[in-house]
Amino acid sequence: MNIFEKSERLGKLPPYLFKEIDRKKTEALSRGVDIIDLGVGDPDLPTPSHIVEAMKNALNDPASHGYPLYSGMASFKEAVAAWYRKRFGVDIDPEEEVCCLIGSKEGIAHYPLAFINPGDIALIPSPAYPVYNIATIFAGGESFFMPLLSKNRFLPDLDAIPEGIAEKARIMFINYPNNPTSAVADLAFFSRVVEFAHKHRIAVCHDAAYTEMAFDGYQPPGFLQVQGAKDVGLEFHSLSKTYSMSGWRIGFAVGNREAIQGLGAIKSNIDSGVFKAIQSAAVAALKGDQSSVTDMGDVYCTRRDIVVKGLKDLGFEVESPKATFYLWVKTPEGYASARFASRLLEESGLVVTPGNGFGEPGEGFFRIALTQGVERLSEAISRLGKMKF
Ligand SMILES: *Cc1c(COP(=O)(O)O)cnc(C)c1O
Numbered sequence: 305m306n307i308f309e310k311s312e313r314l315g316k317l318p319p320y321l322f323k324e325i326d327r328k329k330t331e332a333l334s335r336g337v338d339i340i341d342l343g344v345g346d347p348d349l350p351t352p353s354h355i356v357e358a359m360k361n362a363l364n365d366p367a368s369h370g371y372p373l374y375s376g377m378a379s380f381k382e383a384v385a386a387w388y389r390k391r392f393g394v395d396i397d398p399e400e401e402v403c404c405l406i407g408s409k410e411g412i413a414h415y416p417l418a419f420i421n422p423g424d425i426a427l428i429p430s431p432a433y434p435v436y437n438i439a440t441i442f443a444g445g446e447s448f449f450m451p452l453l454s455k456n457r458f459l460p461d462l463d464a465i466p467e468g469i470a471e472k473a474r475i476m477f478i479n480y481p482n483n484p485t486s487a488v489a490d491l492a493f494f495s496r497v498v499e500f501a502h503k504h505r506i507a508v509c510h511d512a513a514y515t516e517m518a519f520d521g522y523q524p525p526g527f528l529q530v531q532g533a534k535d536v537g538l539e540f541h542s543l544s545k546t547y548s549m550s551g552w553r554i555g556f557a558v559g560n561r562e563a564i565q566g567l568g569a570i571k572s573n574i575d576s577g578v579f580k581a582i583q584s585a586a587v588a589a590l591k592g593d594q595s596s597v598t599d600m601g602d603v604y605c606t607r608r609d610i611v612v613k614g615l616k617d618l619g620f621e622v623e624s625p626k627a628t629f630y631l632w633v634k635t636p637e638g639y640a641s642a643r644f645a646s647r648l649l650e651e652s653g654l655v656v657t658p659g660n661g662f663g664e665p666g667e668g669f670f671r672i673a674l675t676q677g678v679e680r681l682s683e684a685i686s687r688l689g690k691m692k693f
Pocket of ligand 1: 345406407408409410433479483511513541542543544545550553554555
């Protein structure tokens with residue numbers, strides 16, 4: 305046997321459908337093509353300076369240098385609870401209902417290890433952020449995909465989940481505002497999810513990475529705002545998008561104490577928490593002036609308006625999203641997502657993400673990330689306008 309024969313777990317990973325576009329991008333870059341990358345969902349705006357300063361100050365304090373507590377410093381957990389109360393009007397016990405994460409991806413990826421046994425089912429939206437499915441596979445579970453369809457405003461149809469599946473399911477992942485569709489959910493939807501979860505004894509994991517990236521005065525709701533939500537679920541928050549801190553690796557989980565405890569039991573045996581200086585910076589972010597969040601929102605909103613108008617003028621079918629920095633756009637008639645994305649790259653140097661890469665129901669769409677300045681975005685629209693579909 306090969307010394308480095310991969311585990312069955314790795315063998316079960318779904319095919320990575322962005323490989324082709326990645327390869328074409330690398331190849332075009334090496335040829336010196338002027339690429340406009342609208343593929344990656346990574347904020348291009350810098351972290352606000354008061355957060356960077358807080359990190360610098362904490363770095364100079366030797367008390368920052370030792371092992372952190374894996375679940376987070378008391379000051380961090382208190383800042384999270386205070387932020388959650390102020391933003392969503394929900395009380396959180398900072399000691400028992402908060403866990404600091406090395407980015408929310410880490411918490412999402414570890415959560416199934418605490419609650420899924422081999423053969424257990426997880427309910428997973430499709431298209432979606434790939435981590436929900438992969439974390440389920442790593443834990444030995446089976447994914448049941450809930451299609452997110454345009455006719456249902458990209459919300460899962462809970463009535464379409466077969467009774468036998470609902471009975472066997474242990475967890476359900478949801479994510480609103482949504483990546484990749486940029487759809488939003490209201491409290492009525494969250495209420496239906498809570499009811500469903502109570503009825504079928506399912507834990508709900510709400511990925512809330514984009515609740516703070518919203519426009520036109522819209523404030524996305526939090527899952528825990530629904531009566532009874534904390535009995536069945538928890539919410540994953542990220543500072544990556546809210547404060548342009550993707551490289552810092554910090555996020556948090558809030559919600560049901562048994563869920564938080566289980567996640568903590570996995571984490572305490574795998575990692576040793578987030579560097580205390582980064583937690584101090586996060587405290588400054590959560591407790592400080594939130595005008596940078598609004599300012600960044602204005603920047604994304606201006607970009608959204610330019611690109612949505614440009615796409616519509618060219619005949620594309622796209623809705624103007626209330627939240628997230630993504631546009632979920634229909635490919636022109638007769639174009640599969642992958643072929644369309646390839647053509648854009650080869651003929652115009654534009655990188656977009658083919659929708660089917662997020663799951664089969666994403667076929668026929670492509671995703672644009674608004675992570676370039678206005679000038680580059682306008683250039684992208686003008687290049688698109690020169691193509692014939
Ligand atoms: C960006 C993103 C995350 C991950 O955020 P980190 O906190 O940086 O790990 C989680 N979920 C979704 C849907 C995202 O788009």
